[in-house]
Amino acid sequence: MVIKDGRVAELLQPEASARVSADVALRAGGLWILPGGVDLHVHVSDGAESFEAGTRCAAAGGVTTILDMAPFHGCVRPEQFLEKVAQARASSVTDFGLVAGIVVNEEDLEALQELARLGAAYFKLFMPAEPPANARLLWSAVQAAARTGLRLAVHAEEAGCFSPEVDWTDPFGFARARPVVAEACAVAQVLEMARAAGAPVHICHVSSARAVELIASAKAQGVDLSSEVPAHFLLLDEGEFARLGPRVKTTPPLRKPEDRQALWAALNEGTLDAVASDHFLGSAKPASVDLSQMREAPAGIAGLELSLPLLLAKGVREGHLSLGRFVEISAQRPAAIAQMGSRKGQIAVGADADLVFFDPETEWTVSSQGSFSRAETTPFAGWRLRGRVRRTLVRGETVWDGETITAESGWGTYVPSRGGSG
Numbered sequence: 001m002v003i004k005d006g007r008v009a010e011l012l013q014p015e016a017s018a019r020v021s022a023d024v025a026l027r028a029g030g031l032w033i034l035p036g037g038v039d040l041h042v043h044v045s046d047g048a049e050s051f052e053a054g055t056r057c058a059a060a061g062g063v064t065t066i067l068d069m070a071p072f073h074g075c076v077r078p079e080q081f082l083e084k085v086a087q088a089r090a091s092s093v094t095d096f097g098l099v100a101g102i103v104v105n106e107e108d109l110e111a112l113q114e115l116a117r118l119g120a121a122y123f124k125l126f127m128p129a130e131p132p133a134n135a136r137l138l139w140s141a142v143q144a145a146a147r148t149g150l151r152l153a154v155h156a157e158e159a160g161c162f163s164p165e166v167d168w169t170d171p172f173g174f175a176r177a178r179p180v181v182a183e184a185c186a187v188a189q190v191l192e193m194a195r196a197a198g199a200p201v202h203i204c205h206v207s208s209a210r211a212v213e214l215i216a217s218a219k220a221q222g223v224d225l226s227s228e229v230p231a232h233f234l235l236l237d238e239g240e241f242a243r244l245g246p247r248v249k250t251t252p253p254l255r256k257p258e259d260r261q262a263l264w265a266a267l268n269e270g271t272l273d274a275v276a277s278d279h280f281l282g283s284a285k286p287a288s289v290d291l292s293q294m295r296e297a298p299a300g301i302a303g304l305e306l307s308l309p310l311l312l313a314k315g316v317r318e319g320h321l322s323l324g325r326f327v328e329i330s331a332q333r334p335a336a337i338a339q340m341g342s343r344k345g346q347i348a349v350g351a352d353a354d355l356v357f358f359d360p361e362t363e364w365t366v367s368s369q370g371s372f373s374r375a376e377t378t379p380f381a382g383w384r385l386r387g388r389v390r391r392t393l394v395r396g397e398t399v400w401d402g403e404t405i406t407a408e409s410g411w412g413t414y415v416p417s418r419g420g421s422g
Contacts, residue, residue, distance in 0.1 A: 006395030036393070037063035043278075044279065051087065065095045066096050076110075097416070102126045151337070156186035161181050206229050227272050228273065230275065246294050247287040275329045279303045309385055355391075365385075
């Protein structure tokens, strides 16, 4: 492979590459060379995280492009969007795109056409907001997606199905209070509206077998639909509440083992399109495992640094996914959904030279504290994994050498979607 001006200039057979002169030569030496990951769903400008810390996590975890979601109302106006681009450009070490939103009222929809022109990857509606999104707002958002062509992503939980009271003394109290039917009802409503309006939609962090069934049916009917699943729903189930308590609090909550099995199958067969971390850090303090802290604990799991190594170790190495399917769900499909496909998510002539050198044999133990995130705990602490990221390149520049971040803050650049001008 020849890299020039940050892009893949040539793909060569091994015997031909030996005859090429270059300023810098990198040798794989038995490592897998994969396209850099594209994470569709992260919150690094929200909570206790930051673009600098979050993109360093991404680089160490083999992710070369992130799609960031600002807090509620935080990126719904052009001036907010451009300010966020400038902020991220100053501190990121990986490339990034931005999500318009998060939408929680009708006024948040007013500038979508301009945000699409600026290169927003999609916009997001958070259904269980305070007050919860009603059918009128959801229908307005779906119609806006149809009108602008900007994909609508939905946090699909119908708050009307939540239990009014949570038994916080019960390890399963939180999960029981936000049952599968809340997700299923929300997904069904979104998909029926999208079918009627001809709107492009995306279902965030799918957690249940029933949601998978609804997504498969809608795709068969021709709905313009994409979806994602985070690693924690594939690898953890509700039994972890008894062991880790607040450390695994997330929304939707962890589900049953049979839901995990259905998610793996759906991801493998293509019903689910992508893996996304939903990286969120509500507090920089260590997450307690004390169940009494569950009520106050913010919901969210920091996953940027671990999601892809976990899926390679537990998905590819253990037979749930082929390596080819892993590349599709971690790079190719996310880039296509975000409409960055000509630059990102593939190793091809003309594409950005975003590469991950992965050692498939090295075994290592996940520590309780990530190297770069402000998160000090992870539910995967102590897990023994086989396979590790040894080098990450963003536009031909090594940003992670397997030990340290080698790029300066500000190396990352904005990647607008849809040919936007941001």
